[in-house]
Amino acid sequence: xxxxxxxxxxxxxxxxNAELWSAPAACRWSRTEYERVERLAGETPSALRxxxxxxxxxxxxxxxxxxxxxxxxxEGDRIEKLNxxxxxxxxxxxxxxxxxVVAAFDLEYFDENEAxxxxxxxxxxMEPRVELRKVCPLEFPSVMVLYRDKKNKLNDALTRAxxxxxxxxxxxxxxxxxxxxxxxxSEVVASDLPSRxxxxxxxxxxxxxxxxxxxxxxxxxxSLTEEQCxxxxxxxxxxxxxxxxxxxVALQPIHRIVEGTDSAALADYMMKKVKCTREGNLVALKNAxxxxxxxxALREFLRQDGGELTLTRSKKKARTAVExxxxxxxxxxxxxEDLFRLKGGPYPADAFGVAEPRATLEGREVSYD
Numbered sequence: 001x002x003x004x005x006x007x008x009x010x011x012x013x014x015x016x017n018a019e020l021w022s023a024p025a026a027c028r029w030s031r032t033e034y035e036r037v038e039r040l041a042g043e044t045p046s047a048l049r050x051x052x053x054x055x056x057x058x059x060x061x062x063x064x065x066x067x068x069x070x071x072x073x074x075e076g077d078r079i080e081k082l083n084x085x086x087x088x089x090x091x092x093x094x095x096x097x098x099x100x101v102v103a104a105f106d107l108e109y110f111d112e113n114e115a116x117x118x119x120x121x122x123x124x125x126m127e128p129r130v131e132l133r134k135v136c137p138l139e140f141p142s143v144m145v146l147y148r149d150k151k152n153k154l155n156d157a158l159t160r161a162x163x164x165x166x167x168x169x170x171x172x173x174x175x176x177x178x179x180x181x182x183x184x185x186s187e188v189v190a191s192d193l194p195s196r197x198x199x200x201x202x203x204x205x206x207x208x209x210x211x212x213x214x215x216x217x218x219x220x221x222x223s224l225t226e227e228q229c230x231x232x233x234x235x236x237x238x239x240x241x242x243x244x245x246x247x248x249v250a251l252q253p254i255h256r257i258v259e260g261t262d263s264a265a266l267a268d269y270m271m272k273k274v275k276c277t278r279e280g281n282l283v284a285l286k287n288a289x290x291x292x293x294x295x296x297a298l299r300e301f302l303r304q305d306g307g308e309l310t311l312t313r314s315k316k317k318a319r320t321a322v323e324x325x326x327x328x329x330x331x332x333x334x335x336x337e338d339l340f341r342l343k344g345g346p347y348p349a350d351a352f353g354v355a356e357p358r359a360t361l362e363g364r365e366v367s368y369d
Contacts, residue, residue, distance in 0.1 A: 005201075006190040007104040007236045008183065011087060012079045012138065012363040014047075018167045047140045047360045049073075052132055059128040063135060070138045079363070086181040086189055087166065088158045089240060092174030093356045096248035099155045101181070102362045103190060104236040105145070105201070107217045110210060129212030133366060134220075139213075139238055140363035143206030144354060146244035147193060148340060154192055155243055161185075167361065176359055193241055202244070202339055204251070205357050213237045234366050240358045244336050250355040251333040253288075254311050255318045256298060261307030263327035266298075270329060273297035281327040282319060288334035288352075295348035298329060311350055 049069040056062045073079050087102040133139065149155070163179035181189055203210055213234075221229050229235065242249055258266055263281040270276065270283045274294045277284045285294055302309060312318055318328035333352040 005106050005109050006193050007106060008084055008086060008186040008190055009104045009238065009364045010084050011082045013082060013166055013361065015078055015080050018169060018361065050140045052128060063128065063132050066132065067136050070136055082180060084183045086186040087362055088163060088179045088181055089176065091176045091359065093248055095250045095355065098242065098246055098248035100240040100242040101189060101193065102238065102240050104238050104364065107214050107235055107237055110214050126212055126215060129208060130216045133213055133216040137365060137367050138363050139366045140360050141206055141209045141238055142358050142360050143203065143209050143237065143239035144358045145201050145203050145239045145241050147201055147241055148245065149243045150245050152243060152246065171359065173356060178361060205353050210237060238362060238364050251352050252313055252355045253331040253333040253352050254313055254350050255315065255331055256329040257310045257312055257318055257321045257326055258307045259321065259326040261305055263325060265305065266301055266327040269301050270297060280322055282322045284330040285332050288332045288338065291331055291347050291351050294329060295351065
């Protein structure tokens with residue numbers, strides 16, 4: 001157990017229109033959904049303005065725009081800096097009320113060691129995300145980390161506590177409430193948060209953000225003194241820590257759709273490389289242990305024969321794509337205990353996630369600029 005891994009930050013939250021700050025989690029996978037939410041938000045300040053979409057065409061211009069948006073939010077007093085402390089988040093989902101603690105963790109421990117392990121390896125281009133962290137004063141990440149607490153002791157204690165409510169509103173699905181955990185108790189919570197076992201944490205959402213933050217920190221610390229390294233804000237990354245054994249935590253596979261290629265040849269290729277089932281040009285894995293080898297095979301085929309890859313959490317969309325002449329690979333999500341053992345892993349980026357991802361509502365400073 002590594003009690004020094006968790007850091008108690010000073011969080012930023014929206015002063016108004018808090019319901020719009022959850023937009024990034026709602027639009028991660030679709031340009032259409034992103035543009036819909038952007039139109040809905042209009043000129044209203046929100047975390048949507050701090051987001052670098054995966055499909056962004058002019059990344060340099062978008063990064064500069066994000067930087068300007070963050071400074072405008074700070075200078076316009078649109079976000080409020082709370083006293084040092086953690087946030088207890090309760091989100092109503094289709095699976096029940098999911099509870100989590102927003103805290104910062106030390107990137108020095110995000111490595112090949114046993115303390116913090118990513119369930120996924122990055123697939124997206126890292127350079128723009130590293131540059132974003134390098135030039136921007138704030139972070140509002142969508143990172144979610146699972147920990148192990150089979151008896152749910154921490155959540156039970158926080159639920160019974162008399163905490164100050166910071167925000168509460170309705171989402172498109174369910175509701176969300178954030179309650180402030182004051183500094184003195186936050187230190188106790190931070191000490192209780194690391195779970196036993198190796199690894200004690202597993203990243204399930206926002207893996208690319210974690211890898212980008214780690215790369216930026218590794219480069220930055222080369223120019224810092226030992227004393228500066230100890231407390232520099234870029235050394236830490238904000239995340240929502242959720243008990244993996246919470247009944248409301250539902251792991252969801254993210255399926256692969258391929259268009260613009262020989263669909264039958266792709267299905268044939270996958271059947272030769274991985275033991276899976278087939279229905280036309282739709283192939284389905286039998287278990288999560290097959291995900292790494294299936295993803296490797298799929299990427300090899302795309303390199304050789306081409307094709308456009310898109311991701312979906314919907315089996316219905318995958319089947320529709322096949323009916324329209326494409327091909328699809330249905331993945332499986334790991335069992336929770338297997339995830340902590342990384343059985344079959346590390347998994348590819350976006351192989352699975354939480355059914356209803358983190359709402360991006362809290363931020364923190366990452367530079368002295």
